[in-house]
Amino acid sequence: MHQVRCAASHASTSSAAASSSSSPRLPAATDISSTANPYIKHCVKLRESSRYRQQQRRLLLVGQTLLSELAEEAGPSLDILVLFLRPGTDLPPGITAERVITVSDSVMKKLTGLEEAAGVQVVAELALPQYVDLQSWSRTSAHSSTSSSSNAAAAGSHQAAAGPQQQQQQQQLQRLLVLEAVQDPGNLGTLLRCAAAFGWDAVWLLPGCCDPFNDKALRASRGAALRWPLAAGSLQELLELVQQRGMLLLAAHPEDPLQQQPGSSPGDVKGVDALSGSNTASAGKQQQQQQPVCLVLGTEGAGLSDEVLAVATPLAVPMSGRMESLNVGVAGAILMFALSEGLQQLLGRLQQLGQVRGPDHDTQ
Structure with a gap:
């Protein structure tokens, strides 16, 4: 069943809350052709x-594709203050705004900050999302799902048969991604996108991370920062949450457990396969019994802080090639996939294909 997950409370705030006393009034004009317009300067400053x-x-938010995807998931809760369009551009389907303004090519280029902005037809000014409080968070309150009618009926009958204990387990925080001092917006956006793609429940930003609503981060995340639960806080607050939820705290580590240095303990650093398991026959049972996981990733250069490494179990991606480390976006994607349901599903699928297409299978 395909799931579209979004955090409605995270994806919008009211216009009144979004507009402070110092905010400029929404422009009355329906056409703007000058880059010196005060409201255009305001929007450029928002981006920068x-x-x-x-x-x-x-x-x-720059680009019609991102805006349309966000509007499709957030629905009426999406709060668009101003929509800037090129001349002759139709209003995207299902999108409404308090103001719709047609702008010249030079203004559109100024708004986007791109050297080549000819392909950009839409720019939107949105209310800034609020960070979520994970202490009271649950998957049922933050995520919604859509499916075909047959899948929905099947899911409904399954939920009806589930007991109170199973329903309570479905609401728990199962997978939490934590980022520490990830300052590159491309890496941060990539990690947010992967967290959403692999079904991780939420992302926690420790101090030192770049702004997830940075223009580059939004593009790299495909807007995941606007429709996925984001939290921010100190390491102490995170540890309190981990203890409260009974989560396994893992720290991404560059050291390969398959190539231990002399004198080191083989059990100090765990490989991905040690935690994810590879027995596809019992994958479903393993998943139900899996302990909630909190994975912490740091910067590619400095890595994680000593404070994090002192309280977390190191976890590495085994590498057999001649590379010292992986980009944090790549390493994070591998670890998130390996620790998610996706790995077991992939292994199960490969097993099924192996049963159908063995080494001697005739494809003719």
């Missing part, structure tokens, strides 16, 4: 400055 975004409680 994290502090200004926080002050104004607004952000700028």
Whole structure:
């Protein structure tokens, strides 16, 4: 069953809350052709400055594809303040805004900050999402799912048959991604996108991370920062949550457990396969009994802080090639996939294909 997950409470705030006393009034004009227009300058500053975004409680989203995907998932809760369109561009289906303004090519280029902005037809000013409180968070309250009518009926009958204990387990925080001092917006956006793609429940940002609503981060995440539960806080607050939820705290580590240095303990660093398991026959049972996981990733250069490494179990991606380490976006994607249901599903699928197409199978 395909699931579309979004956090409605995270994806929107009211217009009143988004507009502070110092925020500029929404423009009355329906056409803007000058890059010197005060409201255009305001929007450019939203794109360029994290502090200004926080002050104004607004952000700028560039591109119709991202906006349409966000609107499809968030629905009426999506709060679009101003929609900027090129001349002759139709309003995207299912999208409404308090103001719709046609802008010249030079203004559109100024808004996007791109050297080649000819392909961009839409830019939107949105209310800045709020971070979620994971202490009271549950999957049923933050995520919604859509499916075909047959799948929905099957899911409904399964839920009806599930007892109270199983329903309570379905609401628990099962997989939490934590980022520490990830300052590159491309890497941070990639990790948010992978967390959403692999079904991780939420992302926690420790101090030192770049702004997830940075223009580059939004593009790299395909808008995941706007429709996926994001939390932010200190390491101490994270540890309290981990203890409260009974989670296994893992720390991504560059050392390969298959190539231990002399004098080191083989059990110090665990490989992905040690935690994910490879027995596809019991994959479903293993998944039900799996302990909730909290995975912490750090910067590619400095890695994780000593404070994190002191309280977490190191976890590495085994590598047989001649590379010292992987980019944090790549390593994080591998670890998240390996620790998710996706790995077991893939192994099960490969097993099924092996039964159908053995080494001597005639494809003719």
